[in-house]
Amino acid sequence: MERSGTRASMGGVATGQAPRVRPLRRPDESMSLLNDLFAKPLEPGYEDAAARRRAAGEKPTSERTWRSPALALGLVALGLLLTMAVVEVRNTASVVSSERQGLIEQIHNEDARVSRLQDDVTALESEISELEDSLLQNSATGQQTREEVESLQATTGAVAVTGPGVVVTVDDAEEQNAEDGTDRVLDVDLQQVVNGLWAAGAEAVSINGQRITPLTAIRQAQDIIQINYRPMNAPYEVSALGDSRSLANDFAHSAGGRWLSSIAGKNGIYYKVSSHDSLTLPAGNTPLSYATPGEGAS
Incomplete structure (x- = not known):
């Protein structure tokens, strides 16, 4: 006798419900908060x-x-x-x-005008020298006086001079990075070089064509070095007349030579000393100052 309400089969039990399957998830399910914000x-x-x-x-x-x-x-x-x-x-x-x-x-x-005036001064000095020669060479006393005048003129830088000597070339460091400017040549460096050459026996000195006289000023203003109140640019060639063999050696052992060696090692300043058989230094052009008697002078 069959019982109603139930069907049996060999393959299993049929319950009339859909099979149990795991539903698919949305890829952005974990980003629901962001999705809500954008939506x-x-x-x-x-x-x-x-x-x-x-x-x-x-x-x-x-x-x-x-x-x-x-x-x-x-x-x-x-x-x-x-x-x-x-x-x-x-x-x-x-x-x-x-x-x-x-x-x-x-x-x-102004530079061109000063150069023209310097040429005029040089020409006039040459004429004066010729007149002095013509007046003093006629007697022994005059010739002796002329030699003394020439010696004094050479010492004071009043005339151009020629002879053997040395040239000290000083230049700024190749790499300039120092904020205080110590990797460039300063006025005190050139002053030390000139004094060292005088101490080594130099008879006449010039810097970049400017003759150094007792009235010469070597100073620096706004990072520009001035010689005889003329602006100069590196490299600086300091020429000195004297015995080219002993002058170079004596300068190296002088205070000026030791100064250059020190700043070359510390600040990278470049320098070179070379000997020459013949150098010509121009006459100086520093204006002379004359003293005048005061009112109370008798």
């Missing part, structure tokens, strides 16, 4: 307020702000101020550049 970027309260403004026909806040007359006038005024500032800066730069160019041209003109 609804506004808070519900802000979103409701925006909807009410749209329903009432109001424009968005950004459009109302950009179309504000006061803001528009402010932007126009700011643009005008910026334009005027740019024009003023350009005009100022043009004026400064024009003034700078004028000063450079004035310096060049």
Whole structure:
């Protein structure tokens, strides 16, 4: 006798329900918070307020702000101020550049004028020397006086001199990185070299064609070395007349030679001493100062 309500089979039991299968997961299931933020970027309260403004026909806040007359006038005024500032800066730069160019041209003109005057002085000194020779060579006393004058002129740098000697070349360091400028040649360096050459027996000295006399000033102003008040640029060639064999050796052992050796090792300053069979040093052009008696002098 069969019982109603149940069917049996060899393959198993049929319950009438769908098979039990693990449902598929969304790939971005773990990013639900980010998804919600992108889907609804506004808070519900802000979103409701925006909807009410749209329903009432109001424009968005950004459009109302950009179309504000006061803001528009402010932007126009700011643009005008910026334009005027740019024009003023350009005009100022043009004026400064024009003034700078004028000063450079004035310096060049003055240098050329000084050079012409120096040539005139050299020519006049040559004429004076010839006149002195013609007046003093006719007698033994005059010839002796002439020799004394020539010796004094050579010592004081009043005339050009020629003879054997040495040249001490001093130059800035190849790599200049020191903030205090000690990797460049300073006025004190040239002063030490000149004094060292005098101590070694030099008879006459010049620097880059400027004769060193008792009235010569070696000074530095605004990183520019001046000799006889003329600006000089590196390298500096310090020429000295004397016995080329002993002068170089004696200078190396003098205070000036030791000074150069020290700054070369510490600051990278370059120097070289070379001997020459013949050197010509020009006459000095330092202006002379004369003393004048005072009112109380008798």
